[in-house]
Amino acid sequence: MTIDKFIRRLTSLGLAIILFIFIAAYSIIGTVLPQGLQREFYIESYPAMGSIITALQFDQVYSSWIFRILLFLFIVNLAGCTLRILPGQLKKMKKDHFPKPKPDGDNLHAENMDIQKFRGILERKRYTIVEGEKGFRASKHRIGNIGSSVTHLGIIIIILGSFIGNMFAQEGFFNMLPGDVKGFPQYGFSLRLDDFRLGFRDNGTVDQYYSDVTVLRPEGEEWSDTMWVNNPLKVDKVDFYQTSYGWASSLSILGPEGEEQNALLRNGESYFYQPGHLTVYLYGYFPNMTITSLGEPITMTEQELNPYYAVILYEFGNHVSSDILEPGQSIQYKDFKLTFTDSSLYTGLTFRKDFGYIFVMLGSLLMTLGLIFSFYFYPKHIQVEEKSIRTITRQNTWGFDYQVRQLVQQSTEKEE
Amino acid sequence: MDLVYFEELMFTLAFAGYTLSAVLFFIFVAMKKESIGKIAISLTVAGFGIHTVAIILRVIESGRLPFTNQFEFATSFAWGIVLCYLVLHFAYRFTGVGAFVMPIAFLVMGYASMLPKAIKPLMPALQSGWLYIHVGTAVISYGSFAVAAGLAAMYLIGERQKETGDGKTVLPKSEVCDYLSYRVIAFGYLMLTLVIVTGAIWAKYAWSRYWAWDPKETWSLITWLIYSVYIHLRFNRGWKGKPAAWFAVIGFISVIFTFIGVNNILPSIHSYR
Numbered sequence: 001m002t003i004d005k006f007i008r009r010l011t012s013l014g015l016a017i018i019l020f021i022f023i024a025a026y027s028i029i030g031t032v033l034p035q036g037l038q039r040e041f042y043i044e045s046y047p048a049m050g051s052i053i054t055a056l057q058f059d060q061v062y063s064s065w066i067f068r069i070l071l072f073l074f075i076v077n078l079a080g081c082t083l084r085i086l087p088g089q090l091k092k093m094k095k096d097h098f099p100k101p102k103p104d105g106d107n108l109h110a111e112n113m114d115i116q117k118f119r120g121i122l123e124r125k126r127y128t129i130v131e132g133e134k135g136f137r138a139s140k141h142r143i144g145n146i147g148s149s150v151t152h153l154g155i156i157i158i159i160l161g162s163f164i165g166n167m168f169a170q171e172g173f174f175n176m177l178p179g180d181v182k183g184f185p186q187y188g189f190s191l192r193l194d195d196f197r198l199g200f201r202d203n204g205t206v207d208q209y210y211s212d213v214t215v216l217r218p219e220g221e222e223w224s225d226t227m228w229v230n231n232p233l234k235v236d237k238v239d240f241y242q243t244s245y246g247w248a249s250s251l252s253i254l255g256p257e258g259e260e261q262n263a264l265l266r267n268g269e270s271y272f273y274q275p276g277h278l279t280v281y282l283y284g285y286f287p288n289m290t291i292t293s294l295g296e297p298i299t300m301t302e303q304e305l306n307p308y309y310a311v312i313l314y315e316f317g318n319h320v321s322s323d324i325l326e327p328g329q330s331i332q333y334k335d336f337k338l339t340f341t342d343s344s345l346y347t348g349l350t351f352r353k354d355f356g357y358i359f360v361m362l363g364s365l366l367m368t369l370g371l372i373f374s375f376y377f378y379p380k381h382i383q384v385e386e387k388s389i390r391t392i393t394r395q396n397t398w399g400f401d402y403q404v405r406q407l408v409q410q411s412t413e414k415e416e
Numbered sequence: 417m418d419l420v421y422f423e424e425l426m427f428t429l430a431f432a433g434y435t436l437s438a439v440l441f442f443i444f445v446a447m448k449k450e451s452i453g454k455i456a457i458s459l460t461v462a463g464f465g466i467h468t469v470a471i472i473l474r475v476i477e478s479g480r481l482p483f484t485n486q487f488e489f490a491t492s493f494a495w496g497i498v499l500c501y502l503v504l505h506f507a508y509r510f511t512g513v514g515a516f517v518m519p520i521a522f523l524v525m526g527y528a529s530m531l532p533k534a535i536k537p538l539m540p541a542l543q544s545g546w547l548y549i550h551v552g553t554a555v556i557s558y559g560s561f562a563v564a565a566g567l568a569a570m571y572l573i574g575e576r577q578k579e580t581g582d583g584k585t586v587l588p589k590s591e592v593c594d595y596l597s598y599r600v601i602a603f604g605y606l607m608l609t610l611v612i613v614t615g616a617i618w619a620k621y622a623w624s625r626y627w628a629w630d631p632k633e634t635w636s637l638i639t640w641l642i643y644s645v646y647i648h649l650r651f652n653r654g655w656k657g658k659p660a661a662w663f664a665v666i667g668f669i670s671v672i673f674t675f676i677g678v679n680n681i682l683p684s685i686h687s688y689r
Contacts, residue, residue: 013648013652013653016648017645017648017649020641020644020645020648021641021645023641024637024638024641024642027634027637027638027641028634028638030629030634031631031634031635031678031682032682035629061629062629148651162626162627171624201537203537205537206540207537207540208540208543209540228540229540229541229543229622230540230541230543230544230621230622231621232621232624239624241622241623241624242540243623243624350624352624352625357620357626360616360626361617364613364616367609367613368606368609368610368613371605371606371609372606375602375603375605375606394651395651396595396598396599397595398591398592398595398596399595399599402508
């Protein structure tokens with residue numbers, strides 16, 4: 001195979017179609033198979049296919065080398081195809097270009113039509129009229145010629161922008177209690193959580209989560225803002241997002257000599273108390289607790305109307321007791337006294353710095369514009385000669401014929 | 417009697433109107449009586465008007481557009497199908513198209529009628545103006561694809577009629593079905609592109625990432641890729657006729673899976689029930 005032939009194949013529509021199908025098929029696998037789990041999961045869950053799944057990276061489809069190669073080939077194909085077709089498209093945008101009508105195309109001329117009136121209608125419809133030897137030629141929407149190239153360029157920018165953006169994106173998640181300060185030395189500021197609030201509806205369900213924060217800079221400058229879901233906070237080029245929340249509960253353990261240890265536990269966390277070899281497991285804090293028919297504690301709302309703690313105690317790893325406690329109520333076990341005193345809401349925030357987003361948006365804009373050019377501003381040409389009206393367009397031949405027939409019809413109507 | 421009662425009444429009446437119009441369209445195609453076609457169209461318009469009232473009542477009840485759970489999207493989807501069909505009808509006056517599009521609207525309304533209709537407050541992630549742009553474009557896009565699938569089905573049946581030598585038909589010429597199906601898909605494809613782009617912008621605001629390969633996002637992309645293949649083959653290879661019609665049907669199956677399948681089968685942050 002010659003280099004020319006190879007390049008033609010690499011930039012061909014045929015390869016583009018194959019890539020579309022492969023990318024779609026590979027993506028389907030990613031939606032059907034659980035992604036990003038341990039290799040053992042696939043081996044155990046799919047005994048016959050497990051090794052194939054991991055070998056072909058079906059367990060991490062969207063970050064796999066196969067997927068990246070498909071996308072790389074897709075970009076090469078798209079870029080090559082665009083470079084191949086663009087010169088021709090630019091040529092067709094010039095005013096002197098007028099394509100030949102199809103020999104088998106319909107003649108839309110009507111016997112009783114008024115050609116001058118027809119010409120006037122076309123001018124009002126913003127057609128550019130060029131005089132010809134036997135009549136005139138009308139053209140419109142030459143910009144539509146480059147529609148597909150603009151779309152392709154947009155897609156290339158989206159893929160490259162997201163790929164490079166994700167490579168260099170910085171992202172993280174952190175929890176904060178009111179009063180906590182989280183430093184971001186790499187960005188030159190810190191974030192202090194002044195307050196975290198839940199907005200409630202009349203029925204007690206949560207309407208929104210609000211984090212009141214202050215941005216602190218080393219030079220002393222500070223400013224405050226509130227973020228909530230769908231309202232991220234932008235500091236320089238870093239975006240902060242309201243992501244989650246939870247309850248942090250204060251545990252106090254009093255020893256036989258009156259010595260005290262304190263810990264802050266989130267739901268599902270444990271604390272190991274070494275002097276007594278005790279493990280305190282906070283099954284959950286339920287601010288408005290009720291018990292289900294299955295005997296499970298749940299909270300009806302996040303309002304602290306009927307607060308209780310569900311606590312499990314272990315000694316040397318052996319279960320000792322399971323208790324439901326009110327705030328301040330203690331468990332006395334041997335010489336140790338365990339008390340959950342109170343709980344506070346904490347906020348979960350995500351930060352992300354991603355310069356690729358702006359390119360993705362630019363690409364999206366170009367892609368959409370390109371599609372609008374292609375589908376609605378596609379080039380339309382009308383050749384008008386003696387007893388002959390022929391339309392020329394690639395995009396919507398039947399529809400364009402239909403429109404021109406209507407214009408011809410208008411030109412046959414006598415003005416009163 | 418409150419608004420909920422009237423909303424359900426209007427929904428039921430619209431459903432009945434669409435059902436009856438679908439039946440009448442079939443009779444029209446079978447008997448080729450123009451008067452039946454006119455009644456079917458009038459019923460469709462009436463059903464659409466009543467359906468619009470039902471949606472407006474729900475908007476008044478909930479204080480927002482009905483785009484937030486499966487029932488609301490299904491009823492909006494059916495509304496979008498009928499809207500696209502009526503626009504096409506009043507532009508080109510091909511009455512027979514209704515026999516292939518209205519059954520789809522009927523099925524989507526039937527699906528909606530089986531879903532819980534309770535109005536629930538918006539969860540924090542949905543409290544955004546992008547909801548209306550993102551889901552609104554989806555309603556129009558999916559509606560267009562449904563109409564295109566109906567046109568494609570009509571093409572396939574029209575071709576079969578030709579093969580069996582049944583010359584009498586009230587359906588548009590096969591060539592016209594083919595072209596219209598393509599143009600409607602082109603519009604739906606543009607709208608689907610906007611659905612994906614607006615979804616990406618919104619996801620960036622709500623979840624920090626504009627794309628997370630969530631099953632709903634991925635299936636939207638798969639649907640977009642299927643229609644991309646269709647458009648490329650059509651435009652560059654002159655793909656017409658049966659293969660194009662089958663592709664339009666396959667594309668619509670992907671649309672339905674993206675809506676119903678992903679919500680019910682695949683775990684997704686988009687599964688709002």
